[in-house]
Amino acid sequence: MKLNRRAFIGTAAAAAGTFAAPLLVRADGHAKPRVVIVGGGAGGATAARYIAKDSNGEIDVTLIEPTRTYYTCFFSNLYLGGFRTMDSLGHSYGTLAAEYGINVVHDWATGVDRDAKTVTTAGGYTIPYDRLILSPGIDFVDGAVAGWDVSSQNAMPHAYKAGSQTELLRAQIEAMPQGGTYAMVAPPNPFRCPPGPYERISMVAHMLKENNPTAKILIADPKEKFSKQGLFEDGWSTHYAGMIERVGPDFGGDNVEVDPNAMTLSIDGEVTNVDVCNVIPAMKAGKIAEIAGITEGNWAPVNAADLSSKMDENIHILGDACAQGDMPKSGFSANSQAKVCANAVRGALTGSTVFPARFANTCWSLIDTNDGVKVGASYEATDEKIAKVDGFISEVGESADVRQATFEESVGWYDGITADMFG
Known part of the structure; x- marks a missing residue:
């Protein structure tokens, strides 16, 4: 029905x-x-x-x-x-x-x-x-992501409570330079809406494909697997080939630090400059x-x-x-x-x-x-x-x-x- x-x-x-x-x-x-x-x-x-x-x-x-x-x-x-x-x-x-x-x-x-x-x-x-x-x-759990707390949410929004945070994240994505990098720090289980971060990746990729096609998306993920993983990964390869990289715990996705002032993301000690960083804490x-x-x-x-x-x-x-x-x-x-x-x-x-x-x-x-x-x-x-x-x-x-x-x-x-x- x-x-x-x-x-x-x-x-x-x-x-x-x-x-x-x-x-x-x-x-x-x-x-x-x-x-x-x-x-x-x-x-x-x-x-x-x-x-x-x-x-x-x-x-x-x-x-x-x-x-x-x-x-x-x-x-x-x-x-x-x-x-x-x-x-x-x-x-x-x-x-x-x-x-x-x-x-x-x-x-x-x-x-x-x-x-x-x-x-x-x-x-x-x-x-x-x-x-x-x-x-x-x-x-949010205090100290869940090293370098981030709620005082950092304007620089690195979570957008996991809808409203002004959602509008801020979209404005930041729209302002990305051509070829820039959008990063997400995904949350550990359990959390609100298990498919949510990965639908978000899809929607950000959709916007970037239309307006900033050389941009890259980087996901630092502490989980070995996630909801609808096969469906999302198949969809990403079909619609957004070469745009999205996910780093799981095997490669340091569970060892993350951010610097909101410098706009950097560190995964297992490797520091990356990013233009937007969507931090979704525990x-x-x-x-x-x-x-x-x-x-x-x-x-x-x-x-x-x-x-x-x-x-x-x-x-x-x-x-x-x-x-x-x-x-x-x-x-x-x-x-x-x-x-x-x-x-x-x-x-x-x-x-x-x-x-x-x-x-x-x-x-x-x-x-x-x-x-x-x-x-x-x-x-x-x-x-x-x-x-x-x-x-x-x-x-x-x-x-x-x-x-x-x-x-x-x-x-x-x-x-x-x-x-x-x-x-």
Whole structure:
């Protein structure tokens, strides 16, 4: 079935069917249970919308998100390649507030008191909750790339949080001298969107092929292999022959240092002058998860059935920030997890029916014009983790019609998921 906006939303609605439930009156006299959600991306916005919509006003929902316009990280590589505008990636929270009655607070969440069940914000607010959902996305591991920290992100952008960083990286690529070098420091596993860095390489190569055909692309990669590797490498040899060089760990890709002032990249001691350096460091759960005291290492472990924290049953973690098992960190995954979590939270607070947890993910990537590929799987909840049930991936050598259909499917999915998130 071709996945388009109507099909995506229809499937989501069927999976999250609702039943009327009695209103619960709390001991403190507050008539409605309260859900606070931190982070308004694919996980948080989806959870907020589904809880508000499916509870029919029986739950007070507050969404805390600092930005007024959310730019999706997924599809931002297509902006770098010239296939999307930045405006097409931006989405507001107006519909969530106006049509679903969600209290949208544009502020930074700065503290969680698990005993008092409150969230504090940079603006000085204290917001009580009965259930807290954290979907804060990613932060970067300090010292992950020698010579780089977030103070260097203007000289060497990460562009792994979409918006101004994405625009900066594109401007730097456009300003490269003819025959110049674009370098990427790829991240170690696990990280947001496993195919993302390699789709980005494809999109940068597409732009350079059109505007700077003698330019070179250098990848320093600490991983022995990466998502859709055969598909990407076949596509690179087909569309961008001689332009892209990847240095893996066997040749020093895991021993990297950068100098943002000198604009150099050192791989295993060999220094290269570069014109653009896209540093994507190792990642960890967004800071608020650590502040809440629910992380173990870099990520927040959860129970598969409802995405509840293994350290606090009243807190749930979605998307990139959680350690849940086999699912990759992606927008599709976060959206899928959010629906399961919303159903479970609503059931816990109002007594409504809770359905068995089922999850899905698909990650599309564009290699060149109309050359789309995908990988995906379905999952189920076990006592140990979210476990993969089955999967699929595009094949090397597919026809141009199949690849174009895959790309068009991805556009339909984008329209569908953003409508599912923001209403």
